[in-house]
Amino acid sequence: MRDGPLNVEEIDLTNEARADVVIIGGGVVGAAIARELSRYNLSMSYWKNILT
């Protein structure tokens, strides 16, 4: 399960990071997939450019 607080952070990728799933795309489909995956005990999920 995840460690640390459940809030947004800009992940420092100067070192390699690891995720169970990476979502590329921050539109409504990417956000819906991210939310659906958050029902499960995955170590991490990401997506990019959620902001305009």
Added chain:
Amino acid sequence: MGTSKANSGILHAGFDAAPGTKKALFNVRGNVLYRQLEAELGIRLKWIGSLVVALEHDNLRVLEELLCRGKENGVPRLEILSRDGLLDREPNLAHGVLGALWSPTAGIVSPFDATLALAENAVHNGVKVLLEQEVEQVLVEQGRVAGVVTDRGIIETPYVINAAGVHAGSVAALAGDESIAITLRKGEYLLFDTSRGDCVRSVLFPTPTKVSKGIVIGPTVHGNLFIGPNALDVACPDDVGTTAGGMSEIIEGARKLIPNLGLGSVITQFAGLRAVAAHDDFIIGPSSFVRGLIHAGGIQSPGLTAAPAIAEAVVEILRDDGLSLTPNPRFVPVRQSRLSFKEQNYTTRQRSFRLNPLHGRIVCRCETVTEAEIVEAIHVPCPAHTLDAVKVRTRAGMGRCQGGVLRSARVSAASKRVGHATKFRTQG
């Protein structure tokens, strides 16, 4: 957000797509799921229904086809209204109308609000966000996804979900999958101020053609009126400029339905791109060339409606591929929704001001947005880093003057106060 920030904001009932297609399946399921999302996430929706209007006798046959198709797709409560019933419901319609297909399960939603609500809840439940990063490469080892290289580093991962919208073909190609061909189709819109929001009660479609649902007229959840979109294939994913020809096209199309539609209340025009797949259906499924690469592409209309159902399908694809999916015991489905200062009553506004005196500074007069709301937008789980992002979260600059008297200095001051260098980049 690309396509998600410039579309019609319609939750389609699901009668339009051909039975058996992914569009039909996910449209109808997504429409149902939004009712759950409305309750859980506080997304602002209005279930106002839609009408497909027949203006010519040939159109009546199409309405019957759409009715049959909708029933086959599982859309409930469809019915064809006579001319009299239609004009009782929509008195501003052209008096030459012949009838309409009534879909009471259609609705409207703010696409910004829906996207941000889903994203905020995902973040609340542990999803991490990479902001403003470019994907440079998808690493593949022995035919399987191994990671993603961005301009800031490497993420090792066995699974990549390609939900990159108009860039989905490029992302697939980065992994060596050249099978995703996306056509970019631009749609232009005109937005009217709230004085015209009651011009129609429901979303009005003309009888559709093969390439488009036609020029739509509908209210927005914020009380505006919009008309559009047209459909123009373009080559560049940055081509979201509007054109005089496009404006003429959508005005002419809208006036076929509402002949007395004046333009004095137009407050802005904009365009968005749809990602159209070669076979005219969503591309949802694992790559045939790279294991661990899952496509969710070609998401044109009704993509906004279908999104929650597409998400369910993607999870099942991952499960079928062997990803261990044990329930997250700390998953919280509910998002605490916030009433904007504009939506608050006098007593609540007084309480807000006592809690944060920055509510006493109005940054946007048209939408009654306070400096406190700007600061909050920069602090929320998916924080705003650009002026456009502040706009979609707070509606600052989205009212009648379109930011003409927006207190940009105060937005800037607020952003500096919380340590962000907000960039004043606006959409073209």
